[in-house]
Amino acid sequence: MNWTAIALTLKLATLTALILVVVGLPLAYWLSFSRWRWKFLVESVVALPLVLPPTVLGFYILVAIGPHSPLGRFYTSLVGHPLPFTFEGLLFASILYSLPFAVQPFATAFDQVDRRLVETSWTLGVSRVKTFFKLIIPLSVAGVVTGFVLSFAHTLGEFGVVLMVGGNIEGETRTVSIDIYDEVQALNYAGAAKTALFLLAISYCVLLAVYAMNRKVWAPWPQK
Amino acid sequence: MASEMMVDISKSFPGRLTVNVSFQMPLEPPTVQILFGPSGAGKTTVLRCLAGLEQPERGLIKFQETTWLDTEAGVRWSPQHRALGYMPQDYALFPTYSVAGNIAYGLGALTSDERRRRVAEVLALLQMQGTEEFRPAQLSGGQQQRLALARTIARHPRLLLLDEPLSALDAPTRASLRGELRDLLKRLRIPSVVVTHDWAEALALGDQMVVMDRGLVLQIGSPQEVFSRPKNADVARVVGVETVVQGRIVESAKDLAVVAIDGTRLIALATEDVGRDVFVCIRAEDVVLESAEAGAISARNRLTGTVMEISPMGALVRVRVDCGFHLSALVTRVAIEELGLAPGASVVAAVKAGAVHLVPRQGTRASVTA
Numbered sequence: 001m002n003w004t005a006i007a008l009t010l011k012l013a014t015l016t017a018l019i020l021v022v023v024g025l026p027l028a029y030w031l032s033f034s035r036w037r038w039k040f041l042v043e044s045v046v047a048l049p050l051v052l053p054p055t056v057l058g059f060y061i062l063v064a065i066g067p068h069s070p071l072g073r074f075y076t077s078l079v080g081h082p083l084p085f086t087f088e089g090l091l092f093a094s095i096l097y098s099l100p101f102a103v104q105p106f107a108t109a110f111d112q113v114d115r116r117l118v119e120t121s122w123t124l125g126v127s128r129v130k131t132f133f134k135l136i137i138p139l140s141v142a143g144v145v146t147g148f149v150l151s152f153a154h155t156l157g158e159f160g161v162v163l164m165v166g167g168n169i170e171g172e173t174r175t176v177s178i179d180i181y182d183e184v185q186a187l188n189y190a191g192a193a194k195t196a197l198f199l200l201a202i203s204y205c206v207l208l209a210v211y212a213m214n215r216k217v218w219a220p221w222p223q224k
Numbered sequence: 225m226a227s228e229m230m231v232d233i234s235k236s237f238p239g240r241l242t243v244n245v246s247f248q249m250p251l252e253p254p255t256v257q258i259l260f261g262p263s264g265a266g267k268t269t270v271l272r273c274l275a276g277l278e279q280p281e282r283g284l285i286k287f288q289e290t291t292w293l294d295t296e297a298g299v300r301w302s303p304q305h306r307a308l309g310y311m312p313q314d315y316a317l318f319p320t321y322s323v324a325g326n327i328a329y330g331l332g333a334l335t336s337d338e339r340r341r342r343v344a345e346v347l348a349l350l351q352m353q354g355t356e357e358f359r360p361a362q363l364s365g366g367q368q369q370r371l372a373l374a375r376t377i378a379r380h381p382r383l384l385l386l387d388e389p390l391s392a393l394d395a396p397t398r399a400s401l402r403g404e405l406r407d408l409l410k411r412l413r414i415p416s417v418v419v420t421h422d423w424a425e426a427l428a429l430g431d432q433m434v435v436m437d438r439g440l441v442l443q444i445g446s447p448q449e450v451f452s453r454p455k456n457a458d459v460a461r462v463v464g465v466e467t468v469v470q471g472r473i474v475e476s477a478k479d480l481a482v483v484a485i486d487g488t489r490l491i492a493l494a495t496e497d498v499g500r501d502v503f504v505c506i507r508a509e510d511v512v513l514e515s516a517e518a519g520a521i522s523a524r525n526r527l528t529g530t531v532m533e534i535s536p537m538g539a540l541v542r543v544r545v546d547c548g549f550h551l552s553a554l555v556t557r558v559a560i561e562e563l564g565l566a567p568g569a570s571v572v573a574a575v576k577a578g579a580v581h582l583v584p585r586q587g588t589r590a591s592v593t594a
Binding site for chain 1: 275276277302303304306307308309310312314316318319320329330332333375379
């Protein structure tokens with residue numbers, strides 16, 4: 001097994017999921033609570049990675065962060081080297097690619113929070129931000145964990161976007177799925193099988209956790 | 225400006241209802257204002273506008289010298305800044321917090337010591353000691369209601385807004401908590417707006433009452449005044465009770481009480497303790513009129529009186545009878561003709577004991593010290 005690739009993939013997935021919690025929670029809050037009539041425009045953009053071929057998404061990200069784009073030039077001037085074919089570039093692409101897998105469970109959980117509880121909190125003098133942390137997040141724990149786990153699992157298995165944006169650099173952008181592809185190309189089926197099984201096991205365990213939680217097999221506190 | 229709250233708002237829900245309400249409410253001494261009306265009258269909308277949770281299209285809300293809302297000047301205070309206590313109909317207790325946690329929830333500005341002291345104080349006030357660690361779901365309906373009140377008053381709000389505070393309870397609990405709530409409101413001395421569709425609740429709690437129907441104010445006055453002298457047929461239909469007089473219980477035994485209204489005595493059903501001073505309430509449709517010569521009937525109360533006024537009320541006719549106090553009866557046109565009723569005619573009004581409702585009167589609660 002290629003442990004370098006496994007370690008890299010786990011690091012990428014963990015960072016992606018963590019950043020998506022930070023970025024996705026406010027976005028999901030806005031999607032859930034806003035009464036703006038054009039909200040569906042943003043909802044559709046967030047959901048795009050669900051239906052877009054990864055190569056297409058990867059292509060646009062590559063162009064967007066490449067040395068000819070304003071974003072790419074800004075990054076290069078800041079760090080000294082361009083973003084594509086680096087771990088950071090891969091991380092950026094992963095975040096966009098997994099965005100709906102985090103934001104949708106978050107927003108669904110927020111949708112289910114009784115608005116009267118939220119309003120009562122406001123009338124008790126508690127600001128909207130504090131209400132979010134004191135009331136809405138504790139009521140949405142299952143959704144937040146689901147979003148974290150799903151975006152983690154989704155990043156583990158990504159292939160097309162990685163190939164387009166990251167390439168195949170050992171220790172920098174070669175993830176598990178690329179490694180499996182390489183092994184098969186080299187007709188090393190035994191090596192590919194071991195790594196594939198490892199990925200399958202992790203993905204299955206992660207989904208077990210999600211479904212167990214949503215069935216309330218165990219709950220953080222007694223439900224009403 | 226005087227110490228009062230001024231409300232003049234309009235809010236429309238396209239295709240459903242337009243709420244257009246204006247009233248004043250004295251704040252000193254603190255009064256309990258009732259918003260009364262059938263469901264769908266827009267009472268809750270008014271309450272939510274006062275809380276700042278609903279935005280009226282046009283309106284002005286002034287609390288003492290503070291302008292909470294002025295749509296023309298673009299003033300709109302958030303619910304957080306109005307420093308009020310709002311209790312929604314189903315209490316909205318926070319399921320992720322304990323009883324103590326719910327009460328302490330809005331006390332973030334206090335130090336943890338002050339907070340603990342205030343929680344203990346409020347728990348004692350509502351006789352809930354010992355439930356601190358419970359979750360709201362583990363409480364009975366009555367305890368949940370008390371917890372919601374406790375959380376609402378913990379911050380010393382300037383105004384209490386209670387939406388159907390007792391309607392989620394079963395009937396016996398409701399009756400006993402009604403008295404408790406009345407005493408509490410008087411003791412706290414916080415001006416309150418209470419939404420209800422229950423006339424007994426309105427009479428027991430209210431100092432002033434706004435009758436609403438289909439988004440509009442129909443009548444404003446003291447509950448007794450509104451119930452006994454509805455301004456027109458619409459109000460009469462909405463409030464339902466038409467005879468409300470002050471009485472005093474002089475005797476009670478075996479679930480029956482004898483209540484004296486000036487010189488007249490009535491027998492009423494009294495299954496719960498209502499104190500000595502009561503409002504005697506009789507719905508006009510529960511009063512049977514008969515000619516003065518009729519013999520014994522099953523109704524406990526037979527009152528001889530004179531017809532004062534006869535006024536048509538849609539398909540029925542309202543007859544006001546002076547039988548020591550003023551009693552309203554609703555009868556058919558045919559009955560008027562058969563009995564030969566006209567102003568000045570003598571008539572017997574019969575009322576079953578079960579139709580004489582007793583509601584505790586404000587006189588008893590004035591004695592509670594502040």
